[in-house]
Amino acid sequence: MSEGTLYDKVWDRHRVTQLPTGQDQLFVGLHLVHEVTSPQAFGMLKERGQEIAFPERTHATVDHIVPTGNRDRPYRDEAAESMMAELEANVRGSGIDFSDPDSGDQGIVHVIGPEQGLTQPGMTIVCGDSHTSTHGAFGALAFGIGTSQIRDVLATGCVAMEKQKVRKIEVTGELGEGVTAKDVILTIIGELGTDGGVGYVYEYAGEAIEDLGMEGRMSICNMSIEGGARAGYVNPDETTYEWLRWTDAFEDDSEGFERLKPYWESIRTDDDAEYDDVVTIDGSAIEPTVTWGTTPGQTAGITGPIPDPEDLPEEDRDTAWRAQKHMRVEPGDTMEGYDIDVAFLGSCTNARLKDLREAAAFVEGRKVDDDVRAMVVPGSQRVRDAAEAEGLDAVFKEAGFDWREPGCSMCLGMNDDQLEGDEASASSSNRNFVGRQGSKNGRTVLMSPIMVAAAAVTGEVTDVREMEEVATV
Amino acid sequence: MSSPEFSDGEAPAEKVTEVSGTGIPVRGNDIDTDQIIPARFMKVVTFDGLGQFSFFDQRFDDEDNEKDHPFNDGKYRGANVLVVNANFGCGSSREHAPQALMRWGIDAVVGESFAEIFAGNCLALGVPTVTADQDDIEALQDHVEANPDAEIDIDVAAETIIYDDAVIDATVHDAQRKALVEGVWDTTALMGANEGAVRETARSLPYVPAEHIPGDEA
Ligand code: SF4
Numbered sequence: 001m002s003e004g005t006l007y008d009k010v011w012d013r014h015r016v017t018q019l020p021t022g023q024d025q026l027f028v029g030l031h032l033v034h035e036v037t038s039p040q041a042f043g044m045l046k047e048r049g050q051e052i053a054f055p056e057r058t059h060a061t062v063d064h065i066v067p068t069g070n071r072d073r074p075y076r077d078e079a080a081e082s083m084m085a086e087l088e089a090n091v092r093g094s095g096i097d098f099s100d101p102d103s104g105d106q107g108i109v110h111v112i113g114p115e116q117g118l119t120q121p122g123m124t125i126v127c128g129d130s131h132t133s134t135h136g137a138f139g140a141l142a143f144g145i146g147t148s149q150i151r152d153v154l155a156t157g158c159v160a161m162e163k164q165k166v167r168k169i170e171v172t173g174e175l176g177e178g179v180t181a182k183d184v185i186l187t188i189i190g191e192l193g194t195d196g197g198v199g200y201v202y203e204y205a206g207e208a209i210e211d212l213g214m215e216g217r218m219s220i221c222n223m224s225i226e227g228g229a230r231a232g233y234v235n236p237d238e239t240t241y242e243w244l245r246w247t248d249a250f251e252d253d254s255e256g257f258e259r260l261k262p263y264w265e266s267i268r269t270d271d272d273a274e275y276d277d278v279v280t281i282d283g284s285a286i287e288p289t290v291t292w293g294t295t296p297g298q299t300a301g302i303t304g305p306i307p308d309p310e311d312l313p314e315e316d317r318d319t320a321w322r323a324q325k326h327m328r329v330e331p332g333d334t335m336e337g338y339d340i341d342v343a344f345l346g347s348c349t350n351a352r353l354k355d356l357r358e359a360a361a362f363v364e365g366r367k368v369d370d371d372v373r374a375m376v377v378p379g380s381q382r383v384r385d386a387a388e389a390e391g392l393d394a395v396f397k398e399a400g401f402d403w404r405e406p407g408c409s410m411c412l413g414m415n416d417d418q419l420e421g422d423e424a425s426a427s428s429s430n431r432n433f434v435g436r437q438g439s440k441n442g443r444t445v446l447m448s449p450i451m452v453a454a455a456a457v458t459g460e461v462t463d464v465r466e467m468e469e470v471a472t473v
Numbered sequence: 474m475s476s477p478e479f480s481d482g483e484a485p486a487e488k489v490t491e492v493s494g495t496g497i498p499v500r501g502n503d504i505d506t507d508q509i510i511p512a513r514f515m516k517v518v519t520f521d522g523l524g525q526f527s528f529f530d531q532r533f534d535d536e537d538n539e540k541d542h543p544f545n546d547g548k549y550r551g552a553n554v555l556v557v558n559a560n561f562g563c564g565s566s567r568e569h570a571p572q573a574l575m576r577w578g579i580d581a582v583v584g585e586s587f588a589e590i591f592a593g594n595c596l597a598l599g600v601p602t603v604t605a606d607q608d609d610i611e612a613l614q615d616h617v618e619a620n621p622d623a624e625i626d627i628d629v630a631a632e633t634i635i636y637d638d639a640v641i642d643a644t645v646h647d648a649q650r651k652a653l654v655e656g657v658w659d660t661t662a663l664m665g666a667n668e669g670a671v672r673e674t675a676r677s678l679p680y681v682p683a684e685h686i687p688g689d690e691a
Contacts, residue, residue, distance in 0.1 A: 016674045017667055021652040025664050027674040029681065037567065039518040048661075054675075056685040065516060079516035086518045120680060130566035130590060144590055147568035148597030152661050157671055160660040162648050194503055195560040198589055228563070230589055263679045295503050315559055315607070319502050412512045412565075433507045433564060440511075440530040 002166035004273035006235055007201050010141040011163060013267070014124045023160040029123035029140075031153045033060040033096070034109050035087040036414070037128030041150035042090040053157040055095030059118055062087060062100060063108045065414050068377055068404035071101055080415065107380020107406045110134040110348035114218065115382055117247025121236035121264040126153055131348050131430065133224040136233035137217035138240055139267065141201075143231040164199055164230070165276035170206035173284035178465040180358075181216030182350060182428070182448035184208065186289040188220075188281060189227040190299035193316075197229025200277070203269065204234050208283030214243045215354040222349045223430050226296040235268045288464055290335045291432050291446040293323030298432075302451075302463045305332050326434060327443050335461045338445065340426045342419060343368070343456035344437070345401075346377030347411040347429035350449045355428065356387050359453040360395045365470045368400035369459030375402040375417070377409040401456070413438025426455035486659035489599050492581035492627045496617035496636075497543050497552035499528070504557065505564030506591065510573045512565075523569055524576030544577070548621040556614050557584035559607070562591025571595045581627050583634060583643070585610050596649050596658055601629050605643045609634075613641065630654045 002008055016025040031054070038060075045052070052058065065080040075081040091098045099105035099112050106112070110131050113119040121139035126132060128150045135142035149159055171184055189196075202224050209217065217234045224232030234240075241261065244250055250257040287301030298320065300306055308331035309320035324331070329338070345351065345359055356378065368374045376396050378384035384406055387393055393403045410417040411429040418438025419425055425437055425444050432444035445461060454462040514526040532542040539545045555574060561584045562570060571594045574582070582595060583603045592602040605613075616623065616636060626635040627643070629650060634641040645653070652658040664671075675681050676689070683689045 013678065014674065016664075016670045019660070019663050020655065020657050021648045021660075021663075023648050023660075025667060025671075027671060027678070029678065036515055040520055040568070043519065050661075050665075053671075054685065054687070057681070064512075077516075083516060083518060123680060128566060128568075130564070144566035146566055146590060146594035146597060147572075148594065149660075152664060155661050156664040156668075157675070158664045158667075160664060194563060195586065195588070198560075198586070225590075228560070228588065260679055295505075315502060322501075412507075414512045414516065431505075431507070431564060433505045435511055435530050436507050438513070441535075 002274055002276050004270035005166050005203060005275065006139055006233060006267050006269045007141060007166050007203065009267045010122055010124065013122070016158060019160055021160065023162050025158050026124055026161055027158055028126050028153050029057060030118055030125045031058045032109050032113055032125065032127035032132070033058060034064060034127070034129060035062050035083045036064045037147050038090065038150055039083065039086045040147045041128070041154060044151045045154050050155045052094055052096070052154050057157065058096045059113070060087060060091050060096050060098045061106055061109050061112055064408045064412065066101065066407040067415050068407045068409045068417055071405060077415065104381050107383065108348045108351065108408055110222065111352060111379035111383065114138065114214065115247065115380060117244060117249025120244065120249070120260070121240060122267040126159060130225045131222050133230065133232050134218050134222040134348055136221040136224065136231055137214060139233055139236035139264065141231060141233065144225065164201050166203055167197070167200045167277040167279060168203045168205055168275045170278065170280045171204065171208035171283040172206050172280060173208055173282055174211070175208055175283050175286060178288055178450065179286050180448040180450065181212055181219040183286050183289040184283065185220045185223040186291065186296065186299045186446065187286050189223065189297045190289070191281065192227055192279065194226060194295050194297040195228040197224065197227040200229050202227070202229045202232035204232060206283070209234055210237065213354065214239060215352045218352070219349050223296065226430055236264050288448065288451055290451065290461060292327060292329050292335050293320060294326055294432055294434050295319065295323065296430065296432060296446060298323055300335060302336055303334060305334060307331060335445065336463055338461040339424060340445065340455050340460060341372060341423040342425035343372055343374040343452050344410045344425050344427040344429065345375065345449055345452050346379070346409050348379065349430045350428035351377060351379030351383065353383050353386050355449040356383070356392050359449040360392045361469050362450055362453040362464065362467060363399045363401070363457065364395045366399055366457045368456045372456055372459050374400060374456040375404055375410070377404045378406045380406050410437050412436060426452045426461060428452045486656045486662070487599065488656035489601060489653040490630050492554065492601060492629070493624060494553035494580065495551060495622060496554040496556050496613070496625045497549040498556045498614035498617050499543055500558060500614060502559040503563055504561050506562055506567050506570040507564055509562065509570040510567065515567060515569050520569065520572040520576065523573040524578070527573045527577045551578070553578050553580040554625045554627065555579045555582045556610065556617055557582060558610060559585040561587050563588040566590045568594045571598055571600060575600055583610065583613065583627065592646070592649070596652060599653065599658055601627065601645060601649065601653055603627055603634065603643045603645050605634065605641050609641045
């Protein structure tokens with residue numbers, strides 16, 4: 001059993017009592033809500049005649065179904081309109097803050113929490129969304145929950161959970177040129193497997209992690225769930241505090257900031273903490289990494305070969321064969337040169353300002369390949385506004401990208417942004433499951449934002465290290 | 474399993490000690506929740522009617538013609554025990570996945586391993602997720618394919634799966650077993666009973682201002 005880790009400390013601080021099931025009842029410090037997984041929970045609450053226990057610890061936004069083009073109400077898609085209307089009705093008069101599109105604060109739930117300073121170290125954070133793990137980047141204990149658990153949280157401010165094991169993943173050394181946080185997490189999942197983290201919480205540590213800014217740490221924690229770990233976190237440090245200091249929560253409240261800082265420091269993992277498992281990965285050996293298959297664990301370095309399923313552990317072979325058939329790739333080849341039809345720069349993994357800046361630097365002065373449909377979907381309205389203030393939208397549009405309104409978009413294809421037929425996409429999102437981007441024959445290659453930019457320009461999966469960064473925006 | 478007067482699986486936590494019925498095998502590792510219920514069917518505000526969309530893209534081609542899939546195969550009609558392989562239910566946390574399966578008629582899922590959020594979501598519906606060794610699972614899948622009418626008995630308390638002459642040594646996660654067997658899987662009611670302690674915990678956290686704790690404002 002782990003001892004003295006951030007996970008242990010935050011757990012203990014939030015533990016209310018033990019339930020008859022043997023699970024712990026944990027107080028939830030922040031409950032984030034979006035339109036897809038919440039309506040049934042609000043419905044159940046109403047059926048039982050219960051009230052929302054902690055409306056002011058709850059925050060809602062709309063992201064999954066929201067159109068990224070024309071946003072006039074009612075939305076053209078009736079189903080989307082009815083989900084939006086349902087969410088509005090549920091939060092209206094409830095005391096729940098709602099970052100709706102008129103507020104200028106709307107965006108993907110895992111982008112807006114951190115940017116508004118809602119996400120803070122030492123909190124427990126839940127949302128009916130598996131990528132809630134993102135918020136762990138701030139040293140919060142953050143995990144996705146199902147709709148029945150959303151009802152639990154709405155009604156009681158708590159979740160029932162069992163404590164898990166803690167695996168420290170230490171990424172040593174310095175990342176190479178053209179290598180980003182996304183490549184780190186794709187490598188980790190490739191090595192540990194999509195179910196390697198089941199039963200564990202991941203603590204990301206080591207020089208390569210500490211050197212990352214908050215955006216990179218978020219990309220890594222975001223994909224913890226793709227490795228089977230429901231939560232992942234990075235211990236808070238000066239980088240974390242620097243981000244927090246300028247969020248809505250503290251920009252006018254330095255007193256509040258100073259008052260909370262000792263708490264944040266106190267929940268950091270102790271130097272002599274004990275872990276259930278420790279894995280070390282050499283960060284300096286990581287290449288730009290992409291997926292060749294249909295799970296986020298089927299990855300290869302850009303110059304590395306696609307594996308022969310026969311060489312994989314027996315339980316992985318079948319999935320690998322099917323994946324290679326679907327993707328139309330051959331063992332022994334590299335992914336470099338794989339033709340793409342769509343370039344998608346977006347999602348809660350990689351649609352923050354820094355991601356857009358870095359991608360723009362490769363796009364400026366170049367043109368999107370004639371056969372590629374390319375789009376940028378900023379993670380939030382604030383990201384969009386900041387990017388526009390810097391002229392990034394102009395850079396992307398000039399190159400031939402479509403510049404869209406914030407939302408989940410083609411990450412899961414619940415609005416009009418979808419792959420068609422067997423199109424292949426270079427995507428900065430987090431899931432390459434069959435059908436994920438809206439077409440069941442569609443093919444998704446996951447990669448970093450700068451790799452998406454490179455692919456958009458060349459029309460094929462490209463080693464970004466071979467391209468010159470044209471401009472520093 | 475769920476009583477008709479409560480929707481959304483909200484039977485007042487009945488005891489689930491055993492599940493019996495016929496099986497349906499869905500083979501393959503890493504079957505994610507996007508496959509169990511594609512996102513486009515989630516544009517709904519209730520879970521009603523999701524059952525028919527279970528595994529939709531595996532069952533129908535682009536022209537909506539039926540493809541080979543156990544959920545299309547008449548011989549498994551009425552089956553309520555789903556038999557799967559490893560890491561079933563990975564990916565998105567959507568409760569729509571177990572809801573769809575439950576509404577299709579599944580009362581229990583047996584497999585080599587399950588993604589955690591999926592297993593938790595099943596528990597919230599009173600649907601056990603039972604694990605066993607790879608060899609045992611594959612033998613059970615073979616058996617169900619050859620004998621779709623054969624009865625399978627899952628004993629949640631004793632952690633066994635019995636079919637034909639075989640007794641499989643299975644595992645039901647401790648907390649899940651306790652919750653199902655004792656009928657304490659309605660966590661809303663369980664936790665709601667501890668309101669005082671919840672407030673105390675909230676008050677002890679430096680980041681929760683008093684005005685966020687209803688009743689504490691003054
Ligand atoms: S961007 Fe994608 S992964 Fe993130 S919350 Fe939206 S749908 Fe989920």
